[in-house]
Amino acid sequence: MREAAQQILGKGMHLHRPAAQPTMRDINPPPPNAAPSTPEQEAAHARAQAPNPATHPAEFAQDMLNRMGIKLDLQANLDRAIDLGSLHHAPASEPLPEGAQFIRGSYSNHAGMRNYKLYIPSSYHGQAMPLLVMLHGCTQNPDDFAAGTQMNQVAEEMGCFVVYPEQPANANHSKCWNWFNAIDQQRGQGEPSIIAGIAQQIIETYPVNERQVYVAGLSAGGAMAVIVGTLYPELFAAVGVHSGLPFASAQDLPSALTAMKRGVNKAAKAGNGSQPIIVFHGDSDTTVNPRNGEQVMAQRLHHHRGARPSVQSGAVPNGYSYTQTTHTTADGTPLGEHWVVHGAGHAWSGGSSSGSYTDAKGPDASREMLRFFRTVS
Template identity: 35%
Template sequence: MHAGTHSMKEALKPVQAKGRAPAGTGDWLAGIAMGPAGVRQFRLFRPPGVTFGERLPLMVMLHGCHQDAKTFAASTRMNVVAARERFLVLYPEQDRLSNPQGCWNWFDTKSGRAHHEVTLIMRALDLACTLYSADRERIGIVGLSAGASMAALVVTRHPERFKAVTMHSGIPPGTASSPLSAVGAMHGRRATKPLPASPGTTSLAWPPLLVIHGDSDAVVAPSNGRAAAQVWANAAGAVPGSGRNVQRGNRHPMRVIDFKRQGATVATLVEVECLAHAWSGGAANQHFSDRKGPDASRMAWAFTAKQFGRQR
């Protein structure tokens, strides 16, 4: 083999590996969304056996720093849940030119960059609905770390588009507005601004929120998880229940608190013991993944699916 040809093949290996589908059945489709912040790639998982005209629910998954669509899919194993429960999964992907660590710029609201990235994510969502027949009335959004903070920001900008939002190890919206303030927020040294109150007495402005956070998280302080649930509850006038302790098999125990208003769950806080800055119940041998935690992917889907029949 010619030396130049061999070198080119070696150089292309990481690109080819990134393009290959994660393990499991189903289609791993590629796409591009364009907007004021430029261009972002996305991946969409479609479970096997989808028939023509069939409209499936959609889960939007926003990865954390140092991740991309494929590594996030591999870590969370959300595609396995999607294949079993029959829903689509959209993985927008941050560009390394926009953030060298691959983080969503959720904090950069002063410059407008965060809001431009929200627009790109929504463009990818609309493409998923148009090209792959996702059901526009059954959409949830999930994020890890910076992706969790971006997911919350997306929802506060477009609350009518989502039935539920899940924040895993993230920082609530209104806690930072610049890179410097984001560092303070990560360490729990920033107060969270209130969300606008829900209009009227019977409707809720924001879709229900599920918060999952490890009590051993040294990257994003656990106080951020509590603040996210509380700010969501305050906006709706919801009050916390007494909480319950849950342990499934040999997985890490968790403390679950529901915040309710008039019997409806506005926010649920899940604090996982011994969990660091990692996806709870994630695949083994993956970065930012703890296989010993309760399965966050199953929790996020169950929480979201429960909202599909609920009127706001």
């Protein structure tokens, strides 16, 4: 709704007015509070009473709507949209390192079209690099997710491409990836095919190291990362999940809400998805039950019954404590890591307040994910 108002105020609307006519002036102007008596005075009075677009943009927009005969309470609708969280303000863009780029792109196939943003680190000079696909959570966008996770900064240090597909409001009102739809849990269909297609497009455009392509996400994006990794194991070498859910944990919106609140009664087998996985979840998450993190790990380890767990604890200075469980094969090959952040809610651990849904008091999930990915490929 704010965007609609801005269009009315700015370039989105061009009012064509007739050429200005000479103004007739009364040599004996009426008293200040006198009612206008001539057409010219009435027009001048109306202009004087109209809200100033520079100082009262909302009132000016409402006045314009009223003059056009559009019956819409702009402020009421704007307040409602804000309350619903459907309006999101992108954070101020942080300056990029010299030589780095954060560019826009798009991809389309039979399932639809999605825009994305691609981070190219300053160290890129034509050499092969890993690629990480980052899937944002509900109400977020690529700029917000990049700012909050600080993944571009970590990728700058480690030399990695990062692509952020964008879920638009016309695909889901809250910009959530539709992880709970049956069509979006199938290879070659729906959103998984688009996300995989974006990764493939980057691979075809840049010299990506195809053995080092990863997918990660937060919340709905975390659930979709599990789905995409499961459906395209030949494309993605490892998966990162933050506050997400197991593969095929819901078939519709009611079952999705149940899974988020309680976990899944019986998680489906994760198909061919046997790649290494790293999972972060706050044990005080009231949006997605922490049981889901346990089930994501159990689902993936189903393919590796001989996995050996190793548990260690730690704490962030002036922050949360955490428990890290590492699963390996008998020969020490890493299969997965499960980080439980004690006291953390539904937020990206170790993130920056410049983005939404972050909590700086936890261990740095972005850095740990990229570290884990490098160890498994």
